[in-house]
Amino acid sequence: MEHAAEHHGHAAPVGKTYVLARFETGEALVDACYKVREKGFESIDTHSPYPLHGGDEALGLGRSRVPRIALAGGLAGMFGGYLMMVYMNAWNWPINVGGRPPHAPPSFIPITFETTVLLCSLSIFFGLLVLMRLPQPYHAAFELEQFRSAVNDGFWLSVALPPGSDGKDAAALASQLGAKEVSTVKESVE
Amino acid sequence: MVEVGPTTITQDRLKPGGKTFSIAVGVGVVGLLLTAVGYAVGGADRPSILAGYLVAFAYWLGIAIAASIWNAIFHAAAARWMTVFRRVFESMGAAIPIFILLFLPIALGMPVLFPWVNPSNRMSHEQLHLLQHKALWLNVPGFLLRAAVYFAIWVVVNQLLRGWSLRQDREGGLEPTRRMRRYGSGALPFLGLSITFAAFDWLMSVDPFWFSTIFGAYYFTGSFLSCIALLTVITVLTRHEQRLFGGLVTRHHTHNLGKLMLAFTAFWTYIAFSQFMLIWIANIPEEASWYVVRMKGGWQSVGIFLIVTHFIIPFFTLLSRGLKFNPRGLAFVAVWILVVHWVDLNWLVFPALHPEGFYFHWTAITSMLGVGGFAIAFARWRAAGHFTLPVKDPYLADSLRYQQA
Numbered sequence: 001m002e003h004a005a006e007h008h009g010h011a012a013p014v015g016k017t018y019v020l021a022r023f024e025t026g027e028a029l030v031d032a033c034y035k036v037r038e039k040g041f042e043s044i045d046t047h048s049p050y051p052l053h054g055g056d057e058a059l060g061l062g063r064s065r066v067p068r069i070a071l072a073g074g075l076a077g078m079f080g081g082y083l084m085m086v087y088m089n090a091w092n093w094p095i096n097v098g099g100r101p102p103h104a105p106p107s108f109i110p111i112t113f114e115t116t117v118l119l120c121s122l123s124i125f126f127g128l129l130v131l132m133r134l135p136q137p138y139h140a141a142f143e144l145e146q147f148r149s150a151v152n153d154g155f156w157l158s159v160a161l162p163p164g165s166d167g168k169d170a171a172a173l174a175s176q177l178g179a180k181e182v183s184t185v186k187e188s189v190e
Numbered sequence: 191m192v193e194v195g196p197t198t199i200t201q202d203r204l205k206p207g208g209k210t211f212s213i214a215v216g217v218g219v220v221g222l223l224l225t226a227v228g229y230a231v232g233g234a235d236r237p238s239i240l241a242g243y244l245v246a247f248a249y250w251l252g253i254a255i256a257a258s259i260w261n262a263i264f265h266a267a268a269a270r271w272m273t274v275f276r277r278v279f280e281s282m283g284a285a286i287p288i289f290i291l292l293f294l295p296i297a298l299g300m301p302v303l304f305p306w307v308n309p310s311n312r313m314s315h316e317q318l319h320l321l322q323h324k325a326l327w328l329n330v331p332g333f334l335l336r337a338a339v340y341f342a343i344w345v346v347v348n349q350l351l352r353g354w355s356l357r358q359d360r361e362g363g364l365e366p367t368r369r370m371r372r373y374g375s376g377a378l379p380f381l382g383l384s385i386t387f388a389a390f391d392w393l394m395s396v397d398p399f400w401f402s403t404i405f406g407a408y409y410f411t412g413s414f415l416s417c418i419a420l421l422t423v424i425t426v427l428t429r430h431e432q433r434l435f436g437g438l439v440t441r442h443h444t445h446n447l448g449k450l451m452l453a454f455t456a457f458w459t460y461i462a463f464s465q466f467m468l469i470w471i472a473n474i475p476e477e478a479s480w481y482v483v484r485m486k487g488g489w490q491s492v493g494i495f496l497i498v499t500h501f502i503i504p505f506f507t508l509l510s511r512g513l514k515f516n517p518r519g520l521a522f523v524a525v526w527i528l529v530v531h532w533v534d535l536n537w538l539v540f541p542a543l544h545p546e547g548f549y550f551h552w553t554a555i556t557s558m559l560g561v562g563g564f565a566i567a568f569a570r571w572r573a574a575g576h577f578t579l580p581v582k583d584p585y586l587a588d589s590l591r592y593q594q595a
Contacts, residue, residue, distance in 0.1 A: 054593035067511070098473070106470050109463060 015187030018140050019159045019167045020147060021174035022181045026052045029155040032177040033058035036159065039173055043160035047141070047150040066127060073123025074116050081115025082108055140187035192581040199590070201581055202433040206574035211567055218563025221556045228553035235551055238543055240299045241396065242554035245535045246561040247296060248393055251289045252385075252413030253420055254565065257282035258348050259381045260417060265351070265374025271446065273589035274438055277579045278421055280355055283348035285569035290341050292561055296392070297334060304328075306398040320399055328395055336391055340384045347377040355580050362582040385410050393535075397542035400480040404465045409538075411461050415454035416531045419524035422447045426521035428578075435579040441515050442593050448514030451527065455508060459501040483541045488548025492537050500530045532558060 023029040030052055036044055037060055046055055056064075089095070090103035100107065129135070141147045141158060150156045157179070159170045167184045174182045192199050225243060232239045261279040264272050301307045306328040309321050321328070350373045358366035386406025394405045402408075425444060428436025469477045484493055504527055513519045540549055580586060 057593065063511075071509075100471075106467050109467065 015189040017161045017186050019170040020183050021157045021179035023155045026155050030054050030058045035177055041159050045158045047156040069127035070120050070124050074120035077116040077119025081112045140185050143185040144183050201577050204574050204578055211570045214563045214567035217559050218567055221560025221563055224556040225553045225560055237302050238551050239553045240303045241539050241543055243557040245539050246557035249535055250561050250565040253417045254282055254285045255385050256413040256417035262374040262377045265371045270585040270588040271592040273583050273585045274579050280352040281569050281573040284572040285565045286344045288568040340388045343380045343384045358582050396539050402465055408461050411458045412531050412534055416528055418450045419527040422524040423521050426517045445514045448520050452508035455504045483545045489541045
């Protein structure tokens with residue numbers, strides 16, 4: 001008994017439920033996002049083979065944090081690269097190269113540029129992984145075999161359902177908006 | 191009334207005449223007259239006055255060629271978002287024929303302007319030998335013949351692309367789109383090479399002893415940037431004209447113009463620094479002389495001014511997304527770029543004539559106004575009677591509802 005109660009107290013993990021709806025075109029998907037949000041479904045996402053024009057706005061997403069991460073990475077690369085060369089060439093081990101001064105800004109700029117671009121792009125890459133919570137080996141949407149078309153020619157809308165909802169309202173709405181197929185999937189909890 | 195996809199837009203043809211045209215003609219006539227008066231009484235300043243005219247000529251012609259290149263690039267890339275701007279590029283390019291007329295002072299003034307035409311006995315033995323060596327390229331008939339070839343390329347390319355575009359306005363159909371895409375892609379190598387060699391002939395040979403293979407790209411990037419800056423200014427000025435293209439431009443379109451200005455500000459810096467760094471690091475007399483003149487006295491101040499105003503300020507302001515969504519702010523930066531590009535071209539040409547230090551003559555400004563006035567008036571005259579955007583382009587509907595990913 002005690003054992004069972006303890007199990008209960010942990011609130012047995014409940015898998016999330018999603019309604020997945022496939023649209024024929026990206027435009028139809030973007031239009032549907034606005035309408036679905038109007039009806040009060042806030043937790044929605046799109047899955048498409050390529051970035052959708054106007055997708056951010058349709059999903060009501062705020063400004064991405066990526067530009068700031070990129071700026072921080074770029075500035076770190078810029079100052080890091082330049083100071084590294086000043087330390088090595090002008091302070092730690094000065095060498096006279098063709099009579100040019102040990103601290104020669106013009107010849108430092110190309111490498112400064114490269115380290116700026118390098119750290120900027122690396123910070124975008126890893127920053128995106130973190131923001132998107134990738135790698136994500138499992139997601140409820142993978143339960144649906146047809147969802148594979150999201151990487152090919154399917155434009156999918158997913159609506160995460162609030163606890164206790166059976167998703168019939170969301171599914172009906174999606175069909176009404178012109179979805180070609182609608183399914184409800186449940187996260188498998190092992 | 192024009193059907194565009196599922197919607198209907200109402201557009202007017204641009205009326206002939208108008209305020210822009212009258213003002214441009216007035217400014218053009220007054221500007222060139224004052225320049226001519228300045229030249230007549232110029233005395234020893236005559237080479238510099240003509241050089242100021244050359245800068246003005248290169249400035250405005252560069253923008254017109256850059257507009258043709260932008261147009262050709264967008265056709266080659268099958269870009270759809272910019273369809274709303276295409277007629278403006280075509281109209282800017284349509285100004286090119288007037289520059290054949292405006293080229294006359296340069297052609298007639300060659301002996302005054304270019305030291306290689308009549309090598310003077312003040313030149314050193316080595317310099318004379320160098321000019322003899324370069325005479326195969328730098329000779330008067332060759333110079334004029336090449337100018338004719340450049341102009342032929344620019345006029346033909348613009349005539350083809352603009353002609354098919356106007357024809358689509360009248361007849362519709364997909365054939366013009368197919369043609370423009372083919373001609374646009376095919377024209378790019380010709381446009382790129384002709385603007386490069388024109389920069390060698392007209393700007394670089396003012397100092398005939400110096401050479402830089404990247405010089406053409408330098409002139410080209412500045413013109414490219416200024417072309418987008420001018421387009422931004424025109425767009426922002428006409429954004430409330432509901433029956434012209436400006437009324438249909440959205441914040442997504444102007445955001446893209448801001449992004450292009452940012453990209454080409456960076457590209458200008460990249461090219462300018464590449465030229466400087468390679469010459470600085472090699473430190474060979476025949477190459478370094480050009481920078482030696484520009485790294486002392488007043489010219490050094492102009493150079494530092496350019497680093498700050500042509501790179502640092504526009505680059506870091508254009509990084510801001512808020513600014514790119516603010517039409518007035520963006521137009522301000524665009525005007526800024528148009529001004530510093532002129533300073534940049536002056537910095538390319540004048541130190542060759544005045545190695546002793548900073549020099550400025552008031553006719554530089556009247557030349558700019560004169561050539562600019564005539565170029566704008568001519569483009570406006572040719573644009574009259576046509577729509578300000580390609581109304582029957584199959585991708586116009588896509589362009590009008592363009593949103594960024």
